[in-house]
Amino acid sequence: MEWNHEDNTRYAGMTAATLDRLPWLDGGQDTSRSSIDSANTEAVVHPPVRLRENNDMFHCEVRMPGASADSVDVTLIGTDLYVRSTRTQIDAPDAICLQSELVPSRYQRCIHLDHLVDPDQVRAILVNGILHVTAVKRSVPDTLKVEVTPTS
Numbered sequence: 001m002e003w004n005h006e007d008n009t010r011y012a013g014m015t016a017a018t019l020d021r022l023p024w025l026d027g028g029q030d031t032s033r034s035s036i037d038s039a040n041t042e043a044v045v046h047p048p049v050r051l052r053e054n055n056d057m058f059h060c061e062v063r064m065p066g067a068s069a070d071s072v073d074v075t076l077i078g079t080d081l082y083v084r085s086t087r088t089q090i091d092a093p094d095a096i097c098l099q100s101e102l103v104p105s106r107y108q109r110c111i112h113l114d115h116l117v118d119p120d121q122v123r124a125i126l127v128n129g130i131l132h133v134t135a136v137k138r139s140v141p142d143t144l145k146v147e148v149t150p151t152s
Contacts, residue, residue: 043105058135064107065129074124084108
């Protein structure tokens with residue numbers, strides 16, 4: 001099934017080229033559940049999120065057990081915060097695996113913020129498998145006076 005970018009209002013302001021650079025969108029497929037990527041035998045996990053806000057900022061917690069800080073990618077596009085990471089399976093080199101229900105995983109999630117944020121004021125820290133992202137809301141003036149420059 002071909003994904004029509006114009007049908008999804010969340011991504012309406014993005015070009016197809018921008019959307020194509022976001023591989024964790026799974027080509028527009030439903031990303032609300034976990035699934036297995038049969039080509040890589042890798043689970044795609046959409047981790048639980050807690051999003052809170054106050055008057056001047058957002059605070060987002062994303063649970064990603066087993067993820068390391070160097071594997072986490074946080075991207076802000078417009079009012080959407082994209083989070084992705086990988087969790088690899090670590091085995092002892094001299095051990096024989098007798099049973100394993102844990103497969104390597106890719107975490108990916110899109111969190112919609114209902115207000116623009118200052119891109120220079122977005123911070124992320126990973127503590128005990130929980131990614132904490134804070135973003136300061138951008139203050140938008142009610143009125144903006146624009147000067148007109150005369151031509152020479």
